[in-house]
Each structure stands twice: as C-alpha cells, then as structure tokens.
Amino acid sequence: MSIGKHDRAPVLIAGGGPVGMTLALELAHHGVRSILVERNASTTRHPKMDLTNGRSMELYRRLGLAAKLREVGVPRGNPFDIVWATSGTGHLLHRFAYPSAVEWERRAAQRNDGSFTREAPMRVSQIVLEPVLKAAIDAHPLVDVRFGWSFESLEQDADGVTAVLRRSGSDERTTVRSSWLAGCDGGGSAVRTQLGIALNGQHAVGYVYMVHFRSKARDLLARFGIAWHLQTGAGTLVAQDDGDTWTLHVPMPPTFNPDTDKAGLSPGELLRTFAGTDVPHEVLVANLWTPHLVLAERYRLGRVFLAGDSAHQFIPTGGYGMNTGVGDAVDLGWKLAASINGWAGPALLDSYEQERRPIAQQNMDAAGRNFAVRVQIAEAFFAAMADGPLEEPGESGEQRRDRLAKRIAELGNAENESWGIEHGYRYADSPVIASESAPAPAFDPLRCVPSTAPGSRLPHVFLGEDRALYDELGDGLSLLVLGDHDVGRFVGAAEKMRLPLSVVHLKPGPHLDVLEHPLILVRPDHHVAWRGAVVPDSVERVLGVAAGRH
Structure with missing residues (x-):
C-alpha cells in the first residue's frame, strides 16, 4: 500500500x-x-x-x-475539603480542610519560598x-x-x-x-x-462500583457544606462540579465475585445506602471497575x-x-x-x-500506601459498627463516633497532602542531568523541598507583582543568571551547537535565595539540567549533557 x-x-x-x-x-x-x-x-x-x-x-x-x-473546572473559590461522615445524612466525623485555588494562590504569593506551584491545583x-x-x-x-x-x-x-x-x-x-x-x-x-x-x-487490587449521576438534592449530598470528597464506610462521593453532578465509588467486599455477584448490584440501592435515605437522581453511567x-x-x-x-x-x-x-x-x-x-x-x-x-x-508506591490507609479506616469503621450503630443517639453513640473520628484524624490524609510526590520530585539518575558530588536534599513524599539540585523542578517564585520566574523562561533551554556574570561563552557555544538557548538575567534578592546558585541551566520542562557558581571551563560539555550529546 x-x-x-x-x-x-x-x-x-x-x-x-x-x-x-x-x-x-x-x-x-x-x-x-x-x-x-x-x-x-x-x-x-x-x-x-x-x-x-x-x-x-x-x-x-x-x-x-x-x-x-x-x-x-469547579469555581476557583471552592475548597478541596475531604469529609468523613457516618453516612451522607448522618454525623460528621472529621474534616480535612484544604484551600481553594484562590487561597492557594494567595499563600503562594505571600510565602514565595519555592514550595508552591506556579498554578494552583484544579478540581x-x-x-x-x-x-x-x-x-x-x-x-x-x-x-x-x-x-x-x-x-x-x-x-x-x-x-x-x-x-x-x-x-x-x-x-x-x-x-x-x-x-x-x-x-x-x-x-x-x-x-x-x-x-x-x-x-x-x-493487578485487580479490588472491585469498585461507580455510579455517576445527576441530582439537585444538595441538602442530602452536601449536608456538610462544600467538599470535594464525602467519604463514609460505604464509599466515596465525588462532587464533580459542586452543583448537580456527582460520582459515587463503592468498594466491593473482599469476597466479591464479579461473575456471580455483579448482577445483584443496583445503582439506586448503593446510593441510598451511602446517603442513608432515598435520593432523587438520574444515573448517567454505572459500571464495575477494577483498580490496578x-x-x-x-x-x-x-x-x-x-x-x-x-x-x-x-x-x-x-x-x-x-x-x-x-x-x-x-x-x-x-x-x-x-x-x-x-x-x-x-x-x-x-x-x-x-x-x-x-x-x-x-x-x-505512594498510591499503594494511601490505599493501605483507606483499608485501615475501613477497618476502624467495621470495629466501631461492631460496638453498635454509628447513628445511635445519646452518650454511647457519641463516644463511639468520637473514637472513630480520632482514629481517622490519627491515620491522616497523605492521599491529598503529598506535595513531594506531586511537584517535589527529582530526576535523580538521568544521563542528561549534570550530576554533583554533593548529595541533593532527601526526597520527602509529603513535602516539596525547593531546590535547584540538578534534576529538581525549578522552584517557582514571584519576581514582582504578577510576574513569576517561570514566565521568563524560553521554550528551549534557559540560562538563569543572577548578578553580574559574563555568559558570552554559553551563548556562543549554543549558537555553534545550534541549541535554542534563552538567557534570563535576574537581579539578586532575598526572594531568589532559594535558587542557591547564580547560574542555572533549565530545560523546557522546568527541570534543572546544571547549576554553578561560575561559568565552567567547558560550557560545551554542560550544554552537550543537557542535549543528550554526551
């Protein structure tokens, strides 16, 4: 052909x-x-x-x-809260509160320490x-x-x-x-x-039944206020738009057999069990899925x-x-x-x-650890329910719920707090990253440790009002220059090697201390390829490593 x-x-x-x-x-x-x-x-x-x-x-x-x-996306002023409750219409157990995109941006500008991303996350x-x-x-x-x-x-x-x-x-x-x-x-x-x-x-870590539906019954589905996820012992409800579109994920028990048990699943019944009452709704999509x-x-x-x-x-x-x-x-x-x-x-x-x-x-590995925490929380729910109904009024029910709430708080919510995983990662052993003899900061899955150690994501900092370092970078390689350094040899070598190189001159200041070195070579994806205190003797080798020529 x-x-x-x-x-x-x-x-x-x-x-x-x-x-x-x-x-x-x-x-x-x-x-x-x-x-x-x-x-x-x-x-x-x-x-x-x-x-x-x-x-x-x-x-x-x-x-x-x-x-x-x-x-x-969801309105920028809405929070990313994760709520645990006895049921959709039951008792609030614990709220993990997280800032909205607007608040994230405010904190990023206020701290300006390189630990935030240039853009806020988005639901x-x-x-x-x-x-x-x-x-x-x-x-x-x-x-x-x-x-x-x-x-x-x-x-x-x-x-x-x-x-x-x-x-x-x-x-x-x-x-x-x-x-x-x-x-x-x-x-x-x-x-x-x-x-x-x-x-x-x-493979097939478990089975989960998804019910994607439309409902205006926010009094039943958002009783605890705006929350990204409402979670109970029966499943997780995702507020897709903080309006009328929702997704319920219900984990199946370990004994679940998809060949024999799938036919008995009812989207409406699963939603009723989760909410603790009947919910007027329209099912958009419903199916069994398998995480891996x-x-x-x-x-x-x-x-x-x-x-x-x-x-x-x-x-x-x-x-x-x-x-x-x-x-x-x-x-x-x-x-x-x-x-x-x-x-x-x-x-x-x-x-x-x-x-x-x-x-x-x-x-x-992080997703697996987070899943293990989910299992522990499920076990805490089962243990609490073995003592009696979670919705039981009076002192006995209140004490039972209090113990469960404390256990949830104790186990935490690394699932939505792993900033190291999300934007603090580093390409540690890449052949196109100029390695250093000094060790880089230890990786912390929960915390973004801002660094310009080669392989790291360049820390995001604001240079002035509404002007960020990231916005100064070119589409190819970018050479950051803090202070008075003659980088003519870099420019000349890049031209000779036909490499796209932008030079970004920066005025030193406390907000740029996080950059650690006055000369930093940044790739198109924001990751640091090389850094130095002075222009090296062999700029061709530095550029060659970044371009994969050595």
Whole structure:
C-alpha cells in the first residue's frame, strides 16, 4: 500500500485521551507535526479523574491552556475539603480542610519560598477537561486529529514506523508512516501489546462500583457544606462540579465475585445506602471497575514509546494517574521535538524512560500506601459498627463516633497532602542531568523541598507583582543568571551547537535565595539540567549533557 503525503508525520500518537492530546500540543508548541488517532468518536463520557494537580496546571500554563481549563473546572473559590461522615445524612466525623485555588494562590504569593506551584491545583472532571484539550488540538494546524480511528498494528525499521489504522466500526484501513510512535492508548494498550511489553505489579487490587449521576438534592449530598470528597464506610462521593453532578465509588467486599455477584448490584440501592435515605437522581453511567497497581517493564522499544496508562496504572488514591501521564507527555514531547528539530543527541530520548519510569514507581508506591490507609479506616469503621450503630443517639453513640473520628484524624490524609510526590520530585539518575558530588536534599513524599539540585523542578517564585520566574523562561533551554556574570561563552557555544538557548538575567534578592546558585541551566520542562557558581571551563560539555550529546 502506498503512503500518501497526508499519511506521513514525524510523530504518530495512538490514543486521544488527556495524555495523547497533551503530547500533541507539546510537540506543536515546539513546531512539530503529529497525527493523533483515537478509536472513540468523541471525548470520554466516563468520569475517570477529578483533579488536575498544580504541577500539571503549570505545565498546561506553558501551553496557554491554564485559563481555558479553569473555565470548565469547579469555581476557583471552592475548597478541596475531604469529609468523613457516618453516612451522607448522618454525623460528621472529621474534616480535612484544604484551600481553594484562590487561597492557594494567595499563600503562594505571600510565602514565595519555592514550595508552591506556579498554578494552583484544579478540581475538574475529565469529562469536561478533555473537550478543552480536543478544541486545542482541533484548532492547531500542526495536529492532524483523527477521532474514530484505532491503532491496529505496527512495523518499525531503522528509519521509522509503519502503522496500520482502522476506522472504528468498519473494515476500512489506512497506513501511516512516522519517524516515531507514541502509545498513549490506555490500560489495554494495543501498542504495548504489539511490543510485547509486560505490566508488572498487582493487578485487580479490588472491585469498585461507580455510579455517576445527576441530582439537585444538595441538602442530602452536601449536608456538610462544600467538599470535594464525602467519604463514609460505604464509599466515596465525588462532587464533580459542586452543583448537580456527582460520582459515587463503592468498594466491593473482599469476597466479591464479579461473575456471580455483579448482577445483584443496583445503582439506586448503593446510593441510598451511602446517603442513608432515598435520593432523587438520574444515573448517567454505572459500571464495575477494577483498580490496578502496575508498571510497564520498559517505556521504549526502538522508535516506539509508551506514556500514561499504557505505561502505568495506579489506584486513584491520590489522583496520580493522569497527572503522572501529563508529566510523561511533556517529558517525551520536548525530547522528541528536540530530536526532530535536530539539536538533540541519542541520549536525550533514552533519558525518557530513565526519568519517567522511576517517578511512576514512586507514585505507584505512594498510591499503594494511601490505599493501605483507606483499608485501615475501613477497618476502624467495621470495629466501631461492631460496638453498635454509628447513628445511635445519646452518650454511647457519641463516644463511639468520637473514637472513630480520632482514629481517622490519627491515620491522616497523605492521599491529598503529598506535595513531594506531586511537584517535589527529582530526576535523580538521568544521563542528561549534570550530576554533583554533593548529595541533593532527601526526597520527602509529603513535602516539596525547593531546590535547584540538578534534576529538581525549578522552584517557582514571584519576581514582582504578577510576574513569576517561570514566565521568563524560553521554550528551549534557559540560562538563569543572577548578578553580574559574563555568559558570552554559553551563548556562543549554543549558537555553534545550534541549541535554542534563552538567557534570563535576574537581579539578586532575598526572594531568589532559594535558587542557591547564580547560574542555572533549565530545560523546557522546568527541570534543572546544571547549576554553578561560575561559568565552567567547558560550557560545551554542560550544554552537550543537557542535549543528550554526551
């Protein structure tokens, strides 16, 4: 079969979920064309996630999408509170209170110590997030969008990849030729299957029944005020828009057998049990789903890469799944673009797996720890209920609830407080990061320790009112220069090596003490590639390491 001009592109992206669309936009941001195929005819109608964390939002800010995404998210003034109660209409046990996006931004500006992200996190359903990304790729001339087409097979050689696509629901097929292929096609990835790459870890951690519904009965479903999650011993209710759209997740007991017990599940009955009373509602989607804790044994085979759920799948305790995928997309995107645009060496693309797979392992472990806490809280509920009804009036019931509440508070909520996991991570052993003999700060899953140690995410600080350090960075490599340093040799070397380098001159001040060094080389994804006190003797080597040429 001959391949026409319109069926050729530097990158073919299989999968049009958030990760695939983000990758397409990242490539386009760097001037690289792609073809994106998605087997479904439209964006998802299933509520797969409800948090875009601060790190993902500052990455979307680079792409000019943060404001558009916030337009469809939960109002910026609404908090991220997590509430535990005996039932939806029962007694409040404990509230983990978290600031709204507005308050997050206020605190970030007030402290200005590098521990916050440039953008606040955002509560948003994937159902409404995806159309924003879809509109962006549809409008971009460098993205050839083909929804309703599924990836079927691939063959690769030394020069590229030939993929066969099939129009969904028909026998019509076409062939696409690309230099590189990215498998962003979800947990059941056909690309991963074609490559024969295994998923290692714990499959089918349990079974959960989801009821996605519409209801205006806020007096029953939001009795304890605005809360992102309302949690009881019977499940978790997610307020998708703080209006009339909700998602209830009910974990099944360990003895649950999907083959024999699934037929007996009733969405209305599960909702009534959770709320403690009948709730007027309209079911939008209801199904059984299975969480996993699995990680692909490798992220690359030749000219084909995996990203997002095709490479890792986590229990959604912490919301790390899609957010880890967004990090994958940006890391892979700028590196593919650098290779296609001619300034990267082979080590740069090799570093994608070396950087992102350890982060996925780190995040998967955190999700597992968070799930273990959920199990302990469930056990506390069972123990309390064994003593008597949780809703029992009088002193006995009050004491029972008080003991349960104290246990919940004691176990804590690292699930929604792991800032180290979300934006304090570091690419510790990357071949395209200039290593140092001095040890970097110890990684803390719960706390973002701001640092410019190579591999770290550059700390976010404001330089003045409404002007942030991140906003000064270029699209390629950026050299931060604090004070009076002659960086002409850096500029000259970059020109000779044909590297995109922006020089950002900064006036030293207390707010920039967090940068630790006067010279810092920053990558397009905000991570530090090198830092120094003086211009090194071999600037070519520093730049070469960052570009994957050494």
